[in-house]
Amino acid sequence: MQRRQTPTEFGFTTSSYLPPERPRPVWRTLLFGALLTLIPLVGTGVSTIYIDRRQIPGTFDFAEALKTALIQILVVVVVGLIVALILTALGFSLQFVPPLSRTAG
Numbered sequence: 296m297q298r299r300q301t302p303t304e305f306g307f308t309t310s311s312y313l314p315p316e317r318p319r320p321v322w323r324t325l326l327f328g329a330l331l332t333l334i335p336l337v338g339t340g341v342s343t344i345y346i347d348r349r350q351i352p353g354t355f356d357f358a359e360a361l362k363t364a365l366i367q368i369l370v371v372v373v374v375g376l377i378v379a380l381i382l383t384a385l386g387f388s389l390q391f392v393p394p395l396s397r398t399a400g
Contacts, residue, residue, distance in 0.1 A: 319352040340364025 324346055331342035344360035 316351055316353050319349045321349075324349045336368060337361055337364035340367045 328342045328346045331345055332338045334341060341357070341360040341364050344363055345355055348355040
């Protein structure tokens with residue numbers, strides 16, 4: 296069995312050369328980005344990260360993208376609550392239930 300000698304340069308071991316990744320094709324980015332958007336609640340955030348990682352596709356990690364999407368949802372909910380509290384403090388009333396009436400016929 297032949298063992299390869301680890302490459303050294305100036306007395307230090309060097310890692311093997313990894314060629315740079317090629318960007319993901321535009322058609323694939325658009326197609327899968329659109330499909331990821333269809334995931335309820337978190338799809339838009341995951342799709343954003345997927346599209347953002349187009350230049351270096353190997354760095355896309357679904358779990359990290361999902362975590363980012365959940366943080367985005369949490370931020371939107373918090374901002375909505377802050378706006379609702381400010382509007383309530385200013386005297387505006389928010390009604391989320393549409394009025395229902397039964398007409399006699």
